[in-house]
Amino acid sequence: MQENTGKRSVAEIGRYFDGEVERFSDLGRGQASIKDARLMMDLLAETASALVPGARSILDIGCGAGNQTLNLLRVFPPADCTLLDISSAMLERARERVGRAAAGRITSVESDLRTASLPRESFDVIVAAAVLHHLRDDGDWSRAFEKIHSLLKPGGVLLVSDLIRHENPKVEALFKVRYEAFLREALGDAEAERIMRSVAESDTPSPLEYQFALLRKVGFREVGLLHKNLVFGAYYAVKQTASRN
Numbered sequence: 041m042q043e044n045t046g047k048r049s050v051a052e053i054g055r056y057f058d059g060e061v062e063r064f065s066d067l068g069r070g071q072a073s074i075k076d077a078r079l080m081m082d083l084l085a086e087t088a089s090a091l092v093p094g095a096r097s098i099l100d101i102g103c104g105a106g107n108q109t110l111n112l113l114r115v116f117p118p119a120d121c122t123l124l125d126i127s128s129a130m131l132e133r134a135r136e137r138v139g140r141a142a143a144g145r146i147t148s149v150e151s152d153l154r155t156a157s158l159p160r161e162s163f164d165v166i167v168a169a170a171v172l173h174h175l176r177d178d179g180d181w182s183r184a185f186e187k188i189h190s191l192l193k194p195g196g197v198l199l200v201s202d203l204i205r206h207e208n209p210k211v212e213a214l215f216k217v218r219y220e221a222f223l224r225e226a227l228g229d230a231e232a233e234r235i236m237r238s239v240a241e242s243d244t245p246s247p248l249e250y251q252f253a254l255l256r257k258v259g260f261r262e263v264g265l266l267h268k269n270l271v272f273g274a275y276y277a278v279k280q281t282a283s284r285n
């Protein structure tokens with residue numbers, strides 16, 4: 041995959057998201073700029089429930105205002121929740137909303153996912169929604185997946201929904217046009233243009249095939265696609281159980 045440079049730094053991304061809290065606080069609809077946001081949120085939670093019933097510990101990477109954790113708490117009401125984000129404003133809102141819904145312990149970590157210090161083999165479920173597209177190059181992706189794998193308990197599950205790129209540039213261009221048309225219809229011209237500008241300045245998504253191969257390489261036993269529409273995809277990855285290691 042190509043090296044990606046010239047995009048917003050981690051600090052700039054944090055500042056940008058400090059100003060976007062309201063846009064990420066609608067649990068009923070999910071994020072309006074993401075095609076099938078609500079559907080993907082439900083598919084992640086239902087898949088987690090099917091694969092790790094009785095999960096007790098959730099890590100939400102790039103938690104934003106907490107939507108994904110809130111949705112997971114519907115299927116795992118007693119779970120302990122760890123919320124991780126670089127934006128203090130997002131983290132504050134997530135803590136407040138999750139605090140009203142959770143019966144278990146809540147831990148919030150204000151950190152870049154690359155450098156966050158978290159306990160190994162301690163999470164049944166890790167969700168990373170609309171955040172991995174901020175990883176920049178092969179080394180970044182590889183280290184992030186290795187880290188996530190090390191944080192999961194044996195048999196634990198990673199759930200991802202995200203902006204993705206298509207391997208073929210012509211197909212990528214086609215889907216970009218379709219995405220912009222979706223944004224204009226859903227949000228109006230000004231907001232669509234603002235979001236397309238932000239994607240260009242800030243995001244470096246990678247193809248699903250690239251992510252699946254890398255997940256298997258770092259040790260995930262099983263990877264499965266849950267949904268793909270326009271420039272968005274959702275999938276799960278299962279860590280080997282202890283007895284099969």
Ligand SMILES: C[S@@+](CC[C@H](N)C(=O)[O-])C[C@H]1O[C@@H](n2cnc3c(N)ncnc32)[C@H](O)[C@@H]1O
Nearest residue numbers: 057102103104125126127152153169170171174
């Ligand atoms: C598009 S929002 C998605 C929020 C939430 N996951 C959701 O589905 O509603 C991305 C979030 O990831 C956070 N983020 C971006 N890069 C990050 C990084 N390197 N480490 C941790 N969080 C990051 C941003 O601050 C923002 O809150």
